[in-house]
Amino acid sequence: MKLSNxxxxxxxxDLRGYFMLKVSMFNNLFIISGPSGAGEDSIISxxxxxxxxxxxxxxxxxxxxxxxxxxxxYYFISKQKFLKNIKDNKFFEYALAYNNHYYGVTHNxxxxxxxxxxxxxxxxxxxxxxxxxxxxxxxxxxxxNAPIKILEQRIKKRANVSKQYVQxxxxxxxEWMKYxxxxxxxxxxxxxxxxxxxxxxIKIILNYK
Numbered sequence: 735m736k737l738s739n740x741x742x743x744x745x746x747x748d749l750r751g752y753f754m755l756k757v758s759m760f761n762n763l764f765i766i767s768g769p770s771g772a773g774e775d776s777i778i779s780x781x782x783x784x785x786x787x788x789x790x791x792x793x794x795x796x797x798x799x800x801x802x803x804x805x806x807x808y809y810f811i812s813k814q815k816f817l818k819n820i821k822d823n824k825f826f827e828y829a830l831a832y833n834n835h836y837y838g839v840t841h842n843x844x845x846x847x848x849x850x851x852x853x854x855x856x857x858x859x860x861x862x863x864x865x866x867x868x869x870x871x872x873x874x875x876x877x878x879n880a881p882i883k884i885l886e887q888r889i890k891k892r893a894n895v896s897k898q899y900v901q902x903x904x905x906x907x908x909e910w911m912k913y914x915x916x917x918x919x920x921x922x923x924x925x926x927x928x929x930x931x932x933x934x935x936i937k938i939i940l941n942y943k
Contacts, residue, residue, distance in 0.1 A: 763873055772879055787852055790847050794835055795813045795835045816836045832903075860910050874918050879920055
């Protein structure tokens with residue numbers, strides 16, 4: 735199979751090389767991620783209002799929740815379909831998360847966002863950052879963070895969360911902090927300073943334009 739620039743994509747290695755070329759050509763992808771309670775979703779929502787962005791949509795096996803739709807915020811598929819896509823090398827990166835559901839981003843999704851030529855915002859867990867940095871070494875990764883006590887308070891304030899849920903999230907946050915060095919930037923989202931944190935993210939993004 736020939737891709738739009740003539741690259742032969744009959745092998746995974748060729749396909750991977752093609753995406754690396756695309757990223758180097760447009761340089762429009764930015765990773766934004768953070769532990770539970772960091773507020774990265776709130777920051778991304780504001781970015782949508784202030785910048786022309788295109789979000790990378792993750793594929794997941796978890797059930798659709800009230801108020802969610804296909805593509806908002808995920809592509810929802812069955813575990814069987816997800817595992818088949820893994821076998822068929824359709825995922826750029828994927829991981830089995832703490833909630834025992836799979837999350838991943840397909841090569842086609844990365845290509846869609848790059849081709850949009852908008853600012854691509856890629857929200858992923860730290861496992862995804864590890865995979866992304868192996869292939870896209872120059873992709874800027876922004877960690878949204880907050881002091882541990884504030885993260886814990888925000889998690890506990892969520893509606894209908896169990897003690898076990900809080901403990902699982904706390905453990906996952908501690909694990910996440912071991913990988914801070916993966917990121918190129920860290921933005922601290924203190925309580926009551928969401929706009930300031932968002933402005934800091936915008937400054938980082940615009941410095942690459």
